[in-house]
Amino acid sequence: MTFAELGLNPAILSAITACGYTIPTPIQxxxxxxxxxxxxxxxxxxxxxxxxxxxxLPALELLTKKSTLPGKGPRILVLAPTRELAGQVMESARNxxxxxxxRCGTLLGGMPYREQLRLLSAPVDIIVATPGRLVDHIxxxxxxxxxxxxxxxxxxxxxLDMGFSEDINKIVSRTxxxxxxxxxxxxMEGDVARLAENMMxxxxxxxxxVSTTSHALIEQRLHVTDNLNHKKELLNHLVSGADLTxxxxxxxxxxxxxxxxxxxxxxxxxxxxxxxxMTQMARNKxxxxxxxxxxxxxxxxxxxxxxxxxxxxxxxxNFDLPRFAEDYVHRIGRxxxxxxxxIAISFASAGERNYLERIERFIGKxxxxxxxxxxxxxxxxxxxAGRSGGxxxxxxxxxxxxxxxxxxxxxxAQAKPWSKSAKPAGSAPRSAPPASRRxxxxxxxxxxPQA
Numbered sequence: 001m002t003f004a005e006l007g008l009n010p011a012i013l014s015a016i017t018a019c020g021y022t023i024p025t026p027i028q029x030x031x032x033x034x035x036x037x038x039x040x041x042x043x044x045x046x047x048x049x050x051x052x053x054x055x056x057l058p059a060l061e062l063l064t065k066k067s068t069l070p071g072k073g074p075r076i077l078v079l080a081p082t083r084e085l086a087g088q089v090m091e092s093a094r095n096x097x098x099x100x101x102x103r104c105g106t107l108l109g110g111m112p113y114r115e116q117l118r119l120l121s122a123p124v125d126i127i128v129a130t131p132g133r134l135v136d137h138i139x140x141x142x143x144x145x146x147x148x149x150x151x152x153x154x155x156x157x158x159x160l161d162m163g164f165s166e167d168i169n170k171i172v173s174r175t176x177x178x179x180x181x182x183x184x185x186x187x188m189e190g191d192v193a194r195l196a197e198n199m200m201x202x203x204x205x206x207x208x209x210v211s212t213t214s215h216a217l218i219e220q221r222l223h224v225t226d227n228l229n230h231k232k233e234l235l236n237h238l239v240s241g242a243d244l245t246x247x248x249x250x251x252x253x254x255x256x257x258x259x260x261x262x263x264x265x266x267x268x269x270x271x272x273x274x275x276x277x278m279t280q281m282a283r284n285k286x287x288x289x290x291x292x293x294x295x296x297x298x299x300x301x302x303x304x305x306x307x308x309x310x311x312x313x314x315x316x317x318n319f320d321l322p323r324f325a326e327d328y329v330h331r332i333g334r335x336x337x338x339x340x341x342x343i344a345i346s347f348a349s350a351g352e353r354n355y356l357e358r359i360e361r362f363i364g365k366x367x368x369x370x371x372x373x374x375x376x377x378x379x380x381x382x383x384x385a386g387r388s389g390g391x392x393x394x395x396x397x398x399x400x401x402x403x404x405x406x407x408x409x410x411x412x413a414q415a416k417p418w419s420k421s422a423k424p425a426g427s428a429p430r431s432a433p434p435a436s437r438r439x440x441x442x443x444x445x446x447x448x449p450q451a
Contacts, residue, residue, distance in 0.1 A: 011099025025050035040203040131167035218336035222367035252320035271297035325362035
C-alpha cells in the first residue's frame with residue numbers, strides 16, 4: 001500500500017512526497033483508514049514506528065473540511081508528556097500540512113505566556129500541549145475546547161506515569177462528548193486501560209508487537225552503585241578504557257548533562273552535552289563534532305535516544321537509569337548498529353531500584369550484574385541467588401578478559417574522584433571501602449518531570 005491509496009488530500013500527499021515518504025509504516029497503514037472513518041482508536045506501538053504521522057495525517061485531512069462550529073478554540077488537540085515530544089509533533093504537523101497551511105502552535109510548560117496568549121487570540125486549528133500548561137490556560141479562561149473535533153493522547157502511558165492523570169481528566173471534561181479520541185501508548189494496562197474505558201467510545205484496537213528483546217549484538221551489564229560519588233568514580237574508570245572509542249552517557253536531567261560533560265572535559269576526556277534546551281543548530285554542531293572525532297563522549301538526556309545515528313558508538317552508559325523502560329531499549333540501541341557489536345552499561349543505586357525492575361520486566365530478563373575490583377559496592381539491590389547467581393567479578397578493566405583494557409588501580413589509586421593526578425595503575429585497593437561509601441544512600445537529584 002502507498003500513501004496515495006489511503007485517500008488523503010492531494011495537498012497532503014504532495015507534502016508527504018516532498019518529505020521523501022511513499023510507503024506507510026504498519027502503524028500508519030492500520031491507523032489512518034480507521035481514523036479517517038471516524039472511529040476512536042487505541043494504538044499500542046513503540047516510539048520510532050511512525051506513530052506521529054499515524055495521527056497527524058488524518059488530523060490534517062479533517063482540516064481540509066471547514067468547521068461549522070463557532071469560536072476560536074482548536075479543532076485538533078494533541079497532548080504530549082514532554083516539550084521535546086510536543087515539538088516533534090508540531091514539526092510534523094507543519095511539514096505535512098504545508099499545502100493546507102493550518103494555523104497551529106504549542107502550549108508548553110516553561111515557555112513564555114505572551115506568545116501563547118497571542119496564538120489563542122484568534123481561531124486556531126491545531127494545538128499541541130503538555131497537560132499542565134493547558135490546564136493553566138483553561139483555568140485562566142484563555143482557551144476553550146468546545147470547538148474540538150479530535151483529541152489525541154500521545155504516549156498516554158508516559159503521561160500517566162508522570163502524574164498527569166488529574167490534568168488529563170480536567171482537560172477531557174472540557175471537551176465535547178462527540179469528539180473523536182485517539183490514544184497512542186507503548187503499554188495498555190492498569191491506569192491506561194481505565195483511562196481509555198472512561199473517555200473513548202467503542203475504540204478500535206491496533207496492537208503492534210512491542211520489541212522487548214534487546215539487540216543481539218549488544219552486551220548488557222549492570223553495576224550497582226552506592227551514591228553519586230561512586231557513580232563518578234566508576235565512570236572515570238570506564239571512560240579510560242582503550243576499547244571505548246565513542247560513548248553516549250545518559251543522564252537524568254539537562255543540568256546534570258551539562259555538569260557531567262564539563263567535569264569529563266576538565267579531566268582530559270573530550271565531552272559535550274546534548275539536551276532539549278539547546279537549539280537545533282547547536283545540537284547538530286555537537287553531533288557533527290562527534291562524527292568528526294572532535295569529542296569522544298556525548299552526555300545526553302533522552303532527547304538523544306530518539307533517532308540519533310552516529311556510527312562507531314562502542315558504548316552506551318546509563319549514568320542514570322531511564323524512568324521509562326521503553327527508553328532503555330532506545331538508549332542502548334545507539335550502539336551495536338550496522339552489524340557491529342556494542343556494550344551497554346547501566347549504573348543503579350538503591351533509589352533507582354524501581355526503574356531497574358521496570359526495565360527488567362519490559363525486556364523480559366535480568367541485567368547481568370558485574371563488579372570491578374576496587375570498585376565493589378556496599379549496596380545490594382537483589383537478594384543473593386546462591387553461589388552461581390551472584391554478581392560476576394570482572395577482570396581488572398571492568399569485564400571478563402579485561403575488555404576495557406585498563407589495569408585495576410582501584411578507587412584508592414586516585415588522589416580524589418575525577419582527579420587527573422591519579423597514582424599509577426596497578427596500585428592495590430584498600431581492603432575496606434572508603435567512609436563515603438558506607439554512608440546511607442541519599443537520593444541525590446530531583447526526579448520531577450519537566451513539561
